[in-house]
Amino acid sequence: MLFFGRMRDLTGVTEEALELPTGATLADAFARYAARFPQLDAFRSSLVASRNEEFASWDTPLTEDDTIAFLPPVSGG
């Protein structure tokens, strides 16, 4: 689990491991963090999820050792 930009500032987390039940999706992972950091809920619609360095839909199922992140709107350049 990786955090960047505003998400890193809001959670104070850069990187950590996350245990989820079998069959859990990216949305489930987000819900886990939204329970821990309620201020994240307001940002869900302006985030895109990634799984193993590819953008992924929220219903993507996760498997062991996936690397996931909830990415804020990008502003490079």
Added chain:
Amino acid sequence: MSDKALANDLFALLQSPIDMAAIVREVRADQDGAIVTFDGFVRNESHGRPTLYLDYQAYEHMALSKMREIGMLAREKFAIHRIAIVHRLGRLQIGETSVFIAISAPHRNAAFDACRFAIDTLKRTVPIWKKEYFDDGAVWADGELPPAPPSTPKAAS
């Protein structure tokens, strides 16, 4: 689209100033007739507020792979020769170059079109973020949400 990037293509994230002249030399070859470059640098204001400096942060490994993807797509779409995309990270002062793109081609139109495509796509799809610092605080810049693939079973309309 696996192996279309050539040896002289260059995709990099740097913590130090970008050497634009060196990058231009890197993409230049005798078979080319044109190089188009894009130099994006830090503006002294944002939405009318004077900016002090910027901090750039990246999901580095993914950002590099998205930059390479842009290179491959540009090569598929336009008759270009070499492409370099370099982005700087960390703290940048006003006027410092944050992103530099150089594209060579036998003819200018392809180089112009590919350069425009590369910077526009970078701004939409490469996971890099900038925080703008002002006299009275700092904010993460408004950005663009990269397009996510549609949901798998139901909501894929």
